[in-house]
Amino acid sequence: MPSTIPELIRDAGQVESRITPEAVQRRVQHRRRARGALALLTVILGLVVAAPIVRDDDDSVSVATGGEDAGSFGGAAAPPALGMVTARAASPEEAAGMATGRYAYIQAGALVIADAHGQVASSIDLPPPTPGHNQRLVGVTERALVSNGNVALIVDLSSGAVRSVGPISGGGMVLDPAGGGFWAAEQGFDYTLRDWEGRPVGEKVTLPRVSIPFAARDNTLLALVMNNGTVISADKDGVTVVGSGMPLAADRSNISFQTEEGDIKVIAGGTVRTVASVWSLRPAQTIGAASFSPDGQWLGVVVMLQNSGGINRGGTTGVVLIDLRNGRPPLLIATPFAHGLAWRDDGRVILVGEGRSMVLDVDTHLLLEIPPPVGQAVPLR
DSSP states (O other), rough: OOHHHHHHHHHHHOOOOOOOOHHHHHHHHHHHHHHHHHOOOOHHHTTTTSSEEETTSSSSSEEETTTSTTTTTBBBOOOOEEEEOEEEOHHHHTTTTSSOSSSEETTEEEEEEETTTOEEEEEEEEOOOOOOOOEEEEESSSEEEESSSSSSEEEEEETEEEEEOOOOTTOOOHHHHHHHOOEEESTTTTEEOOOOOSSOOOOOOOOOOEEEEEEEEEEEEEEEEEETTTEEEETEEEEEEEEEEEEEOOOEEEEEOOOOOOOOEEEETTTEEEEEETTTTEEEEEEEEEOOOTTTTHHHHHHHESSSSGGGOOOOOEEEEESSOOOOOEEEEEEEEEEEEOOOOOOEEEEEEEEEEEEETTOEEEEOOOOOSSSEEEOOO
């Protein structure tokens, strides 16, 4: 995604909430300290108690017996050990196969389409945003959708025509995954699907107050209810609660969110799985943007690394790859920077930083910077 879900929530929410990204991280840090104290207590008790201490789903502490799974975590198998590598810059020879595809980004008030060598194919001037707002590239299909304050800009990539649609409320816009248009609200929390002419084409979906939509699928909106921290699914018939925590990523089949306890969960086909936890991903200490790979096998998660030696000497951020199919150990790839990420169709990852974008080959761990330096390069499908 061109903008991270936590970033979208910060920009669009503008409300007090106990479930902000910062609140989640404070809770995780509190849990870590508590677990550290518990670990020390376990060592002491180990002198007189042989049975290990495990964590149950309800966060209570119990002593495992022979009939229990001592490795249980969140009702699933214990997360496997974390593998760690450091990404390195690709040589000119290695970069040849990585410098493919085209990208879209916003620069100096224009939507730019360029290839991986920095060769600009087109530059489309955009009208200035509403005062006090920034332009944000929401997504790209055969058209680009740009948030321009309280209006939406629809940019035809082939003709260069720009259509302004509005007013749009500050609650956020999301692309229709089927490519038919985008979801937006004129006012309040009543959302409709609009075609690329800006016309409503579906039935109204009403979200609870102080809700921020972050994804859509099959005439349904996925949203975070800010004042109680629930992740919901909403359609014309009503609202269903699907989880509790900070949403990380969503596609047409999966939803991922981080609970206040630091668990990373994935919902697919009505089944909820705990696939990792913040404390099991150390030296990662803060969870950021996330995205599912196009084939649905991987969940890529941007993390901030602890300020210490070892793996993070190659950078202060990283990408954790979580295998959702084969259960292989998560892999942390340390990188010079990462703020957001998106997947290319070939399975490589685009890392977005402050004024920079790079291609990461998740198999070889090679990095290739996309020229010129831009901060939000979105791969074109």
